[in-house]
Amino acid sequence: MLGANLLAFWGLAVIAFIWVTLYPDAVYTFLGQSTVLEIEKMYNPTGAVQTETRAPDKDILMFGVYIYNNIGIAFQMFAGGVLLCFGAVFFLLFNSFYFGAIGAHIVNVGFEKTFFSFVITHGSFELTAIIIASAAGCQIGYALLNPSQFTRSYAMKKAAQTALPLIVGAFVMLVLAAFIEAFWSPRAIAHEIKFVVGTVCWTYVIYRLYRGMRYGT
Template identity: 30%
Template sequence: MREGLFIKKNKDRWERIQNGASKDADEVAKDFTRLVDDLAYAKTFYPNGKVTPYINGLAARIYLNIYQNRKEESNRLIKFWKYDVPLTIQKHHLIILLAFVLFIIFFIVGFFSSYKDPTFVREVLSDAYVDMTERNIEEGNPFGVYMMGNSFLMWLGLMINNIVVSFMYFAKGIFFGIPTISSLIKEAMRLGAFEFMFYAKSLGTKATITILIHGILELTAIIIASSAGIVLGKSFLFPGTIKRWDSLRIGLKDGVKIVVGLMPIFIVAAFFEGFITRYYNMPLALSLLLLAASASFIIWYFIIYPVKLYRKLVNTRQNRFPKIHE
């Protein structure tokens, strides 16, 4: 039989298998058996033909789907943070970028609003907090707020608070993402006002370094958690070519993956704030080393690695399932 005729005879079945149309276990087993027979025939009569690697790829995929699912449950957590979270992050990179830009814009708004109107700081941070900070500055301990209480209890409280806040930001996304965006904007303006409070006392650089020791991780996680809420709202507002409720289900699933994936970031950020930020008078080189390490991790895990992983996945699929032509 000519290769072209062999392809024409079986092409519909192969495409059905490639598209994953069959869910029944018996049907999958039957498909696998027939593919093995097809592969043996192709290797015998068309060893150098394009159809041979194509069939081999289909058979390999079914084999992996059958046997990889037998891995231990412990591997699921590794897979979650190694593959699921980065690929979901990559899928929504544009929304994350939008959230990041919004945060930067309203941080600047908060900073300059405080510059133009001295009462603005008290409006967004409260009189009690501003009075305490000014008192600490006068006493020569401007960041004394980070030295209050037991380090362990502080870490635990901050960790729980940030995790709860992240889920709240995500959950608010169900209302078309608007409350989530509003919360993100308010958080950015508060931080801008907070930074100006120290800038006005010639402590701007010191405040930036001190805050970012834990803030690089914490603020990044807050921005990405807000992005998860926006993903949820967008999935309902703009379902694309699929049904609105199906789109919402996908958005909910992606959002949960993102927020749950941020838990280790919140844990480490709270640890830094509870145990390390209190030593803000540490050598500058050590502070900069911590900032560089945190920034490098954020850039790698949330930007570089997801893109590389996605490209690798696309290339693997193209190599495993090449298009065939009669």
Template identity: 30%
Template structure:
């Protein structure tokens, strides 16, 4: 191997790594490039050491590697100032960018759920395929209402939060395969429709709406967003878009999905608190539903109004980047 040619051929990558390491802020693409260049340079250093080249070359490359490693480690540090930027710019901008996906999916699923609930209400024999007479009697007699007050509110809120977060994460993670997302949505949609159809069919439709609406508006919207984002990731394989490879499209969509998944965590926590404290409370039904509707409207305004303003400032790209403090 011609060592001089080897060094000359790769010196540009080493210089580029050092340039990126000196920057205070890196976009997501630049941060990824820095990591790749660092990994390559580490391999190059290992090769050069085995060939015993000029110690000056070894020392210079080692210095550049140390700078690259220090920059990567600094970028991994936690910065409290990143939280407001994420919540006020990055997350709402990502929600706005994906709005056509989750609004369309939400409307379709709500229409399908309403139709299925009506069908089960109109044809009670359908519910008999899923529940026996005793189970239907228990559901109407108090199991549905009792579910929301079975545990202490703080414990129930944590349980609901965890369950919904897992479901949303599953939808996002399974999106690359597309079909599993529809399975997860279908199972949950069927469960809600069976419960609603049975309660409406037994004259307890108002109870169903009173105990579902306070938390369900926000909770289901989060699930719709997670499912839509997952399907968007899967669609990147099928239609990556012009001037992009499938790998590039998938990487971009997956990064956006991860940002949205992180942002949905506190939103689902709010939905969990509503389900644990507002849904089973002694407040009048109109007050409970009103509180849930206000929370939902606030989130929609956050996603569409604040998201539009954030996207106009280029927040998605900035929020996905890394801030590297000066040494």
């Protein structure tokens, strides 16, 4: 189930990225102009957002905002899985397309260093946690669709027991992602350093996914 969710998320993200890269105006078929302009403003390397120094109290505030947003998205995916998987799949693909389309648009306008150096580190934990939450929800939804020889209530109970470690893991990763996004990602540090740190985090996350999917650890 986790493998299918990983493939679905990154597959659609790549499709959206290629589509918007080749047809830049396609971003407006999915996102409103005001949203696109706000994102451009956020990652413009010469804009106020990137050049102003953020106060420590703002970091703490944003930490809370990021936790709220991240866990809200993950809960939507997990709870949506109960709706026979459809809810989880919808939110997974929505976020996948959004990420791919925004990434391509940022490249098109030339703000890619600012954008990718900002998201690379916390994105390793955040995006993976969202996919894990979707997989956990789909496990429960699939148990309702296909309870095998069990009653649906018992099949759902067994699926919930299997999904619980995934949910706990996703929660821990989302808190860590929020911490990184609040206190590390916005720092005025050389892009190259952020890319190195982000690469280390992605390597660790991919390794843990590989271990978990192959050995159950």
